[in-house]
Amino acid sequence: MSQEPWTVLRLLEWTTDFFRKHGSDSPRLDAEVLLAHARECSRMELYTAFNEEPAEPQRVAFRELVRRRGEGVPVAQLVGFKEFYSLKFRVDEHVLIPRPETEHLVVEALDLCKSDFAGTDPIRIADVGTGSGAIAVALAKHADKAKLTAIDISEPALEIARWNATHHEVDDRIEFVQGDLLDALDDQAAFELICSNPPYVSEDEYEELSESVRLYEPVEALVSGPTGTETIQRLIDQASGRLVSGGALLIELSPMIATRCLEMLQSSDGFTDARLVKDLAGHQRLLVGRRR
Ligand SMILES: C[S@@+](CC[C@H](N)C(=O)[O-])C[C@H]1O[C@@H](n2cnc3c(N)ncnc32)[C@H](O)[C@@H]1O
Numbered sequence: 001m002s003q004e005p006w007t008v009l010r011l012l013e014w015t016t017d018f019f020r021k022h023g024s025d026s027p028r029l030d031a032e033v034l035l036a037h038a039r040e041c042s043r044m045e046l047y048t049a050f051n052e053e054p055a056e057p058q059r060v061a062f063r064e065l066v067r068r069r070g071e072g073v074p075v076a077q078l079v080g081f082k083e084f085y086s087l088k089f090r091v092d093e094h095v096l097i098p099r100p101e102t103e104h105l106v107v108e109a110l111d112l113c114k115s116d117f118a119g120t121d122p123i124r125i126a127d128v129g130t131g132s133g134a135i136a137v138a139l140a141k142h143a144d145k146a147k148l149t150a151i152d153i154s155e156p157a158l159e160i161a162r163w164n165a166t167h168h169e170v171d172d173r174i175e176f177v178q179g180d181l182l183d184a185l186d187d188q189a190a191f192e193l194i195c196s197n198p199p200y201v202s203e204d205e206y207e208e209l210s211e212s213v214r215l216y217e218p219v220e221a222l223v224s225g226p227t228g229t230e231t232i233q234r235l236i237d238q239a240s241g242r243l244v245s246g247g248a249l250l251i252e253l254s255p256m257i258a259t260r261c262l263e264m265l266q267s268s269d270g271f272t273d274a275r276l277v278k279d280l281a282g283h284q285r286l287l288v289g290r291r292r
Contacts, residue, residue, distance in 0.1 A: 006059065009050035011035060015066055022070045023210070030075050031066075037079040038062035072212045085138040089164050094156035096221040098134035102197050104279045105252050105286055106138045109195050112248055113143040117192050122147035126189075126242070128181055128196035128235060129153075131221060133161030133174070135195055140170035148174040149189065151182070154220065181231070182238040190247075194239045197252040202228035205256070228257050232287070233264055240270025243291035251287040258284035265289045 004010065012031050019027035036043045038061040039054055054062065065078050076082040076097040082089050084098035085106055091097050109125070117123045123145050127136040130150035139146050150165075152158050158176050165171040177184055182194075201222045206214070213222070224231040232251055239249045249271065253261050258276050265274040271289040279285035 005053050007051050007053055008035065008046055011054070011059075011062065012046070018066065019069065022072075024069070030069060033075050033079060034065040034069060035062055038065060072210075072215060074212055074216050077216060082132075084132075084134045085142075087138060087141060087168060089132045089134055089137070090160055090167070091132050092160060093216060094154060094218060095132040095160050096217055098132055101279055101285055102134065102252055103138075104277075105195060105197060105250055106135060106142075108250055108277060108286060108288070109135075109139055109193060110142055112193060112250075113139075113146060116246070116248070117145075120192055121145045123193065124191045125149070125193040125195060126151065126182065126185075126191045128194065129198045129221075129231075130161050130176075131157050131197075133164040135197060136161065136174050137164050137168050137170055139195070140165070140173050141168055146173065149177060149185065149191070150174050151177045151179055151184065153178070153180055154218070157218075157221075181235055182242050185242070189242060190244055191242055192244055192247050193250065194235075194243060194247070195250045196235055198231040198235060199224040200228050200232060200253050200257060202226060202257075227260075228254065229260055229264065232257075232261050236265055236268050236271070236289075240268060240291060243270075245291055247291040249287075249289045249291070252285060253287055255283045255285070258287070261287050 015031035016027045019030050024030050032043045036046055038058050074097055076091050082091050082097050085103050089098055113123050125146050125148050127150045130136050130152045136148045136150040140148055150161055155178050158178055162176055165174045199222050203226050206223050262276050265271050272292050274289040276284045277286040
């Protein structure tokens, strides 16, 4: 057996290779995040510690994390958090792990706050299907005048979202509501902006997702129904009664259902200016419309 010491660099190289063979999309990043977690340091600090040999307790902790990652547990669940819009969000098995694509929705919403709603105070925003609270918290952090209503059907998800709002000190501007889309709100509730990253995966597509998603993330956060458009259709129907005139609806979707959802919004009497917005990778990622 090799007598070479298990330095930080050697651990990273071995683990990267192991994760690559176990089908990870980002083997080196996974190895770095887990080793940094086991050593209680930042990823950047690993780069100045390549020749150091982690102490035995750190190696034991790291080995266990690597074993579980090899079984498919997402890195974010192993370390208990995920970065989104440069903010750290607590996550667990009850919430979808925030995805980088969703940052695009936050950018669009903040643009509207700074342009169309610059003179409005407060800017009332609903985040429908808040999950970890990623969208609501990022908006509250970056738009001082935003007053949010964050809704989810899952009470355990709302507990995580509340924790994240408190941790980022925006809980005084976010009201959390448990319910089915916008149904649970008071009759009077009205918004300048309704944002949502709803479940939009079809039942067939779900079967094609990686085990790391299917076994560890909540199915109700992902699957909408046989076509993937069901929740979006219901949200469009409900949103027209909740937006002020000129208010905006922003919905994240998958490029596979983008055209169908655009047609749904175009055929809704309540909306005008329906359009799709591409993400940085050039994929149709957002459906946007205006309340007449
Ligand atoms: C795709 S996840 C989005 C989570 C978070 N907003 C994000 O972008 O990371 C969808 C969320 O919608 C919630 N959800 C699903 N159906 C719902 C419904 N009918 N009413 C309210 N929330 C729902 C799920 O519990 C889940 O938290």
